[in-house]
Amino acid sequence: MVPILFFIAAFGAIGGAVGVVMLKNPFFSVLALVGHLFSLAVLFLLLYAEFLAAAQLIVYAGAVMVLYVFVVSYVGGADEPLDDGGGAPRALAPIFGGALLAVLAVAIGASGLKALDSEGAELPAGFGEPAQIGDLLLTRFLLPFEIASFLLTVAAVGAVILARRRRGLEPIADETPTDEGSS
Amino acid sequence: MDIVWYVALSAVIFSIGAGGLLARRSPLVMLLCLELMLNASNLALIAFARMWANVDGQIFALVVMVVAACEVVVGLGIIVALYRNRVAIDIDELDSLRDPTEGAISD
Numbered sequence: 001m002v003p004i005l006f007f008i009a010a011f012g013a014i015g016g017a018v019g020v021v022m023l024k025n026p027f028f029s030v031l032a033l034v035g036h037l038f039s040l041a042v043l044f045l046l047l048y049a050e051f052l053a054a055a056q057l058i059v060y061a062g063a064v065m066v067l068y069v070f071v072v073s074y075v076g077g078a079d080e081p082l083d084d085g086g087g088a089p090r091a092l093a094p095i096f097g098g099a100l101l102a103v104l105a106v107a108i109g110a111s112g113l114k115a116l117d118s119e120g121a122e123l124p125a126g127f128g129e130p131a132q133i134g135d136l137l138l139t140r141f142l143l144p145f146e147i148a149s150f151l152l153t154v155a156a157v158g159a160v161i162l163a164r165r166r167r168g169l170e171p172i173a174d175e176t177p178t179d180e181g182s183s
Numbered sequence: 184m185d186i187v188w189y190v191a192l193s194a195v196i197f198s199i200g201a202g203g204l205l206a207r208r209s210p211l212v213m214l215l216c217l218e219l220m221l222n223a224s225n226l227a228l229i230a231f232a233r234m235w236a237n238v239d240g241q242i243f244a245l246v247v248m249v250v251a252a253c254e255v256v257v258g259l260g261i262i263v264a265l266y267r268n269r270v271a272i273d274i275d276e277l278d279s280l281r282d283p284t285e286g287a288i289s290d
Binding site: 002003006010013014017018020021026029030033036037040043044046047048049051052055056059060063064067068071072074075090092093094096097098100101104105108113115116117118119120121122123124127128132133136137141144148151152154155156158159160162163 | 184185186187188189190191192194195196197198199200201202203205206207208209211212214215216218219222225226229230232233234235236238239241242244245246248249250251252253254255256257259260261262263264266267272
C-alpha cells in the first residue's frame, strides 16, 4: 500500500513541478503548483509528518496560492513564449538542471549514510503530531518560533510599503480627488 | 519505502526548480520555481527527520515554510509595485542595475 501511494504521489509531484516549468500561461503554472503541493502533502503523511501535511495544505495550497492567483489575475498573466531566443544562458538551463541533479545524486550516493536504505528508526509514540510539535515550539525552539513570527510581521509591513501607491513618481489621474470643493 | 527514495525525489524536484528558475522570464513563474526548490528541501528535511525518528527536522521544515511565505509576500509586493509603475514584467527588461558599458550577454 505504501509503495503504491508513494509512486502515485511522486509522479504527481514531479508532474506538477514539470508543469510549473513548462506551461506557458502563468495561471496554469500556479494550478500545477497546487497539484504539486497536494502530492507533497501525501508524501509528508507517508513520512509521519501529520502536522506539516496539514500546514502544507492550509498555508501553501490555501493561503499562498490564493495570493498567487490574485496577483496573476491582477498583473494579467499573458502567455509567455518559452523558446524565443534569450540566447545561450537560457538555453543552458536544462543542462544546468541536469548537472545539478547529477551532483545531488553523487552526494546522496556517496554520503555513506547506511540508514538511507532503511525505513528509518523506530518511531516513538506521537511522532510528528500537533501536540509534540507545539510542545517543542514552546520549549526547546521558542526562540526560532518568536523570530519566525517577527519575520512574518516584517514581511507583511514590507509588502504593504512596497505595493502602496507612490506619489511624486508620475501623476496618476484617477488618484487626485477632483470633485471635492468644486461645488 | 526506503528513505533514499524520498531524498532522490527531493533532488529531482530541486533540479527541476533550479532549471526552471533559469529558463523562465516571468518573475511570477520564477517565484513559483523558488517555491519548488523550497518544497524539495522541505521534503528532504522531513525524510531525514523520519530517518532518525527525530522531530527537529520537522520544526526546521516549518521554519522553511515561514520563510517561504515571507519570500512570496515580498516578491509579489515587488511585482505589484513594478506593475503599478508601468515597468514591463520581464526579467530581461529589468536591467537598470547592469553595467551599461558591458555588451549584452544574451545576444
